[in-house]
Amino acid sequence: MINYEISEHLKKQLDNSKHDKYREIQDFLYELLNPQKKIPYHLELQNFLGWIDSPEFMLRQIKGINDFVNKSKSYDQFIFIGMGASAILPELLLKEQWINNEKIIEGFRDNKQSFKPKFYFIDGTQDRDLNDVINNYKKTLIFFVSKSGKSIETKTIMQNLMNIPDISNNFIAITDYGSDLYNFAKSNNFQEIFCNPPYIPGRFSAFTYTGLISAAVSGVNIEKMLKSVIKFKNSIIKTNNHSLINLINYLSKMLDCKIDIVNLLSSNEKDPKLLWVQQMISESLAKNNRYLIPLNSDLKKLKNRHDIVNIFFKNNKYSLAEINNEKLTQSIILNNIENENLGVFIYAIQLIITSLSFIESQKGLEFNPFTQPNVELAKNEYGKHNKLLPSLNEFQLPVSSNINIKNLKYISFLIFTENDNKKNEFDKFQEKISIEKEIIKNIMHKQQIPYFIDFAPAYLHTTGELHKKKIQNVYHILIYTTSEDSEWKVHSDSNGLRNIIDVQLRSEIEIFKKHELNFDIIHIAKLNEYLQNLF
Structure with missing residues (x-):
């Protein structure tokens, strides 16, 4: 069951709205979850709806998963490598005891007291080299997670690790049957290949091997979780006044009241629920005419902004x-x-996103919530643009900007680099993050403007769909550095992705131009000066 509370002012506003889609939502969910699956929605999108019954399918795989968990007990570390949901979902379903206020509390310390976590998740934004993370190569399992096996970041890291004899025998693949990753894993004798059930979009694959392997290894009772999800699913059909339908109706009323920004908040800033829900909203709803913009910031109160609602996760x-x-x-x-309620929460979010996409579309099946054409566009444009960006010595700040500060909907900071001169530690994995994030936060909080801070290459697989949508009064700032900037040492090459990120940036610039988006390209060394001038 989904329990939620709404602040008095917001509830009164929504209750007074004449916009009411309760019956429509109820009918849609009843037909969506109906085992017969004969409505046009099922027929049109049949290749994307495997997630509806994936809890039942995976319940029949429990014995095989438990056998793997027993074998895995001889290993000390578990590293998951993927992009987008392939990295987010394994962490999302991890047993909560392993994560506490941004700290992975289980792990090792070597002779230099360097912390080596038991579970580690790589999406291309980490600045720790894997050699520094791994405690003992022979006691470490590496999971490559990819639906298609075509993600260039995952393939690059995998190729680099193939050359390390002590660890190449400990590779596990989680993918679709017949994918590039499946064929590669088979030809290279991976220790195990987990093939997910078919017709499940990546971000909807929590209840497949993608999410359940890490959950089971970390100690989650996945059988109990799956049974609770199935019970919740059945309750939606049998209950007349279901809390989930009421919540979806309230979200639909919000859009009707022109409240279209959701600010996702948790007592844990690095809560993987924040990242996953942000991805679900960005990739599934951005295509709709009536859409939600999911922020992941700690700006809880903005003056004179009536288009924003805070959504607190276990705060x-x-x-x-x-x-x-x-x-x-x-x-x-x-x-x-x-x-034990996490599974119900995840399945509920999947139903919320699917329902809103259908209900808020003017023509019902006008948009497919399970694809991400702009994300695919970025992949297709990769390597087609060779224009070099100026180094710090050559860079000049824009003379003027098209930004209308007063009417800004939001600003996105899309970061294609980190620098090694100005860094600030944060707790998770004892990594470091660019102090530019603190510069951005300080200025944006002072200006009271909603903002995104998204790091490449990960954001290309999460919020990339939203950022390529042309939205009025939105501005994007693409932040970079070059290998020629000796005083701004490029630090993001630890897992072999530096060149890839440079190519992705050039592709992103061309896509932004084609979509006629408002944006600037700023060298990271000039970001503070640029923002000071801007505001």
């Missing part, structure tokens, strides 16, 4: 009463979504 700092007292008047709290 230990705020009760509904405290939210009302602090005048966070447009807020929703999602309760009881951890531990």
Whole structure:
């Protein structure tokens, strides 16, 4: 069951709205979950709806998963490599005891007291070399997770690791049958190949091997989880006044009230639920005429912004009463979504996204919520553009900008680099993150402007679909450095992705031009000066 609370002001506003899609949502969900699957939606999108019954399918795979878990007990570390949902979902379903306030609390410390986590997830944004992360090559399992096996970042890291004899015998593939990764794993004698059930989009694959292997290895009772999801699924059909349908109806009313930005918040800033829900909204709903913009920032209160609602995930700092007292008047709290209820939360989000995509589309099946054409466009444009960007010595700040500060919907900072001079540690995995993030946060909080901070290459597989949508009063800032900037040492090459990121940036610039988006390209060394001039 989904438990939620709505702040008094927001609830009154939504209850007063004449926009009511409850019956339409109820009918859609009833038909969507109906085992007969004969409605036009099923027929039109049949190659994308395997996720509906994946809990039942995976329940029949429990014995095989448990056998693998027993074999894995002889290993000390588990590293998952993938892009987008392929990296997010294995962490999302990890047993909560392993993650506490951004710290992976289980792991090792070597002779230099360097922390080596038991579970580690790679999406191309990490600045720790795998050689520094791995405690013992022979006691480490490496999972390559990719639906198609075509992600160039995953393939690059995999090729680099193939040359390390002590670890190449410990590779596991999680993919679709017959994919590039499946064929590569088979020809290179991977220790194990897990083939997901067919017709499941990547970001909807939580209840496949993609999410359940890490969950089981970390100690989650996945059989209990799957049974609770199936029970929840059946309750939607049998219950007349279901809380999930009410919540979807409220979200639809929000859009009707011109509240189209959801600010996702958690007491844990690195909560994987934030990243996954942000991806689900960005990739599935951005194509609709009525869409949601999912921020992942800690700006809880913005002056004179009536288009934003805060959505709190298990927030230990705020009760509904405290939210009302602090005048966070447009807020929703999602309760009881951890531990054994996590599976229900995940399945509910999948149903919410699918329902909103259908209900808010003017023609029902006008947009497919399970594809991401702009993400695929970025892949197709890869390597087609060779224009070099100026080094720091050659870079000149834009003379003027097209940004209308007063009417900005949001700004996105799309970061294609990190620098080694100015870094600030954060707890998770004892990695470091560019201090430019702190510069951005400080300025944007002062300006009271909603913002994204997205790092390449990961964002190309998560929020990339949204950022390539032409939205009025939105501005993008693409941030980079070059290998020629000696005082700004490129640090992102630890896993062999530096050249790939450079090529992706050039492709992204051309796509932004084609889509006629508003954007600037700024050298990271000049970002602070650029923002000071801008505001």
